[in-house]
Amino acid sequence: MPPLIAILGRPNVGKSTLFNRLLSRREAIVEDRPGVTRDRHYSQGTIGRKSFRLVDTGGILFGDDHPLGESIRKQALFALEEADAVIYVMDGREGYLPVDADVIGRIRRSGKPSVFAVNKVDTVKTEEVLADFHRHGVAPLIGISAAHGRNVDALLDPFLDLMPDTEDAFPVDPGIRFSEASESDIQAWLQRRKDDPPRVAVIGRPNVGKSTLVNRLLGEERLVTSPIPGTTRDAIDTLVTFRDKTYHFVDTAGLRKKGKVAEASELYAQIRTDRAILESEIAVVLLSAEDGLTDGDLRIIRQVIDHRRGLILAWNKWDTLKSTDHSLAPPFRDVRERYPFLSFAPMFGCSAKTGFHVSQLFGHIATVRDWYFTRVTTSELNNLLLPIVQASPPPRLKNHPVRIFYVTQVQIAPTVIMAFSNKPEGISHQYRQFLSRKIREKYPFVGVPFLLKVQAKSRKDRE
Structure with a gap:
C-alpha cells in the first residue's frame, strides 16, 4: 500500500494549499482564515510513477480557546500516530514560534521520516527567511510557496523510496455502457468493481449526526464531532471494516439551501458534497427522527436520485423518540404514503450516539449494492x-x-x-x-x- 504522509502545522500556515498543490487538484477547502480545516482529510496522488497517500489536518495550537480546539488537536496528533512520514509546515512570514518547537519535538520522538517546510517564501531572500529556523536546529528544511508551487515537489523527494511503483494508481471508474464494451470486458469490469470496497457517502442536513455515525462505525474518534452545526466542512474519506469486509465511507459537510450559504468555505463544501455523491456508489441520507422528513431532507434525497446513486434512508437519534412502539414512530408512519417516489429506498432507525441498530446499515449496503450492479437481460x-x-x-x-x-x-x-x-x-x-x-x-x-x-x-x- 502507498505510504501515508501527514501534513502538520499551526493554523493558517498553508497546509490545505500545500495538500491541494501536491495532489495537483483542489481537494481541501482553502480560505485565508484559521480553523477552516477541522478533520483529517485523506486523498491519494502520484508523482511520476510513484504513488502516495496524503492526509491534511487541522492546525495544532496548544492553549487556544477555539471551542473545537482540543478536538482539532486530537485529530492532528492521531494523524501523526498513523502516518508513515510527516511534512511539518511553518510560516515564513511569522518566523519560528515556541509551538513549532513542541510539535517538532513530538515528530522527532516518533522516529518517522520527516521534512520541515517553511511556507510563504515567495521572494528571492530565501536564505534570510530560513536563517531563523536554522538557528533553532530545524532540519532538513525546505523553503516553499504552496500558493505558487515553488519547491513543492522537493518535499516528496525524501519519501520516494517508501512509495511503490504504479502505472495507474487511483483510477476513477464510471458506469459502463454495454454498447461500448464487449461481453468479456463487461464481466471483467463487473468483477473488478464488486471486488472493490463499496463506496458510501454519508450525507444530510447539518447537525444530524453524520460524523458521529462514521465514528461509531469506525470505532474511534476519527472525525471531529460537536453539537455546533456545520462542524464538518469538507468531505472526509475513511475505511471501515465490518465482519472482515472493507467499506469506503465519505463523511460530508451538512447541506443547506444555497441561499443560506454565507461563507465561501461552506459553498465549496457543498460542491465537494455533490462530488462525493458522484464518486460514490451508495448515498446514506441521515435524517433526524426528532424532526421527521423536512424540505431540506427532500432536496438532498432528490440530489441523490438525480445522480442515480444507490439510496438508503437512515433515521438517526431513534433513541430520543418517546414512542415505545418503534413501528408506529413518526418518521415511518406516513413517509411511504406521502412520498411514493421514495418507496424503492430502504429505511431504518438507528442511534449513532448509542450504537442502536447501526450495524443494520451494512446489510442495507449489501442489498442496494447487489441491485446497483444488477443486469436484467x-x-x-x-x-x-x-x-x-x-x-x-x-x-x-x-x-x-x-x-x-x-x-x-x-x-x-x-x-x-x-x-x-x-x-x-x-x-x-x-x-x-x-x-x-x-x-x-x-x-x-x-x-x-x-x-x-x-x-x-x-x-x-x-x-
Missing part, C-alpha cells in the same frame, strides 16, 4: 413489458399510434434502461413512471433510482 425485460404495453399502450400522438418496439438495459452503475419507440415524444413522463413501476414489481432494484429513457427507432430499423 433484454429478453427478460421484453417478456415483462411488451405484453403490458400491448394491453395498455401509450396514448396516440396527433392521431398516430405510439409503439414501443423493445426495451433493453444499456448501462449499469448507474442503471439506465432504454425503450425504443417510433415516436419518443409521445411517451409521457407518466407513462415512463408506469413502466418503471412494472419493472420494479418484477425486479425491485432496491435502493436504486434507475433511469428509463426513450429513443427513436423505426420498425424498419428494428428489422
Whole structure:
C-alpha cells in the first residue's frame, strides 16, 4: 500500500494549499482564515510513477480557546500516530514560534521520516527567511510557496523510496455502457468493481449526526464531532471494516439551501458534497427522527436520485423518540404514503450516539449494492413489458399510434434502461413512471433510482 504522509502545522500556515498543490487538484477547502480545516482529510496522488497517500489536518495550537480546539488537536496528533512520514509546515512570514518547537519535538520522538517546510517564501531572500529556523536546529528544511508551487515537489523527494511503483494508481471508474464494451470486458469490469470496497457517502442536513455515525462505525474518534452545526466542512474519506469486509465511507459537510450559504468555505463544501455523491456508489441520507422528513431532507434525497446513486434512508437519534412502539414512530408512519417516489429506498432507525441498530446499515449496503450492479437481460425485460404495453399502450400522438418496439438495459452503475419507440415524444413522463413501476414489481432494484429513457427507432430499423 502507498505510504501515508501527514501534513502538520499551526493554523493558517498553508497546509490545505500545500495538500491541494501536491495532489495537483483542489481537494481541501482553502480560505485565508484559521480553523477552516477541522478533520483529517485523506486523498491519494502520484508523482511520476510513484504513488502516495496524503492526509491534511487541522492546525495544532496548544492553549487556544477555539471551542473545537482540543478536538482539532486530537485529530492532528492521531494523524501523526498513523502516518508513515510527516511534512511539518511553518510560516515564513511569522518566523519560528515556541509551538513549532513542541510539535517538532513530538515528530522527532516518533522516529518517522520527516521534512520541515517553511511556507510563504515567495521572494528571492530565501536564505534570510530560513536563517531563523536554522538557528533553532530545524532540519532538513525546505523553503516553499504552496500558493505558487515553488519547491513543492522537493518535499516528496525524501519519501520516494517508501512509495511503490504504479502505472495507474487511483483510477476513477464510471458506469459502463454495454454498447461500448464487449461481453468479456463487461464481466471483467463487473468483477473488478464488486471486488472493490463499496463506496458510501454519508450525507444530510447539518447537525444530524453524520460524523458521529462514521465514528461509531469506525470505532474511534476519527472525525471531529460537536453539537455546533456545520462542524464538518469538507468531505472526509475513511475505511471501515465490518465482519472482515472493507467499506469506503465519505463523511460530508451538512447541506443547506444555497441561499443560506454565507461563507465561501461552506459553498465549496457543498460542491465537494455533490462530488462525493458522484464518486460514490451508495448515498446514506441521515435524517433526524426528532424532526421527521423536512424540505431540506427532500432536496438532498432528490440530489441523490438525480445522480442515480444507490439510496438508503437512515433515521438517526431513534433513541430520543418517546414512542415505545418503534413501528408506529413518526418518521415511518406516513413517509411511504406521502412520498411514493421514495418507496424503492430502504429505511431504518438507528442511534449513532448509542450504537442502536447501526450495524443494520451494512446489510442495507449489501442489498442496494447487489441491485446497483444488477443486469436484467433484454429478453427478460421484453417478456415483462411488451405484453403490458400491448394491453395498455401509450396514448396516440396527433392521431398516430405510439409503439414501443423493445426495451433493453444499456448501462449499469448507474442503471439506465432504454425503450425504443417510433415516436419518443409521445411517451409521457407518466407513462415512463408506469413502466418503471412494472419493472420494479418484477425486479425491485432496491435502493436504486434507475433511469428509463426513450429513443427513436423505426420498425424498419428494428428489422
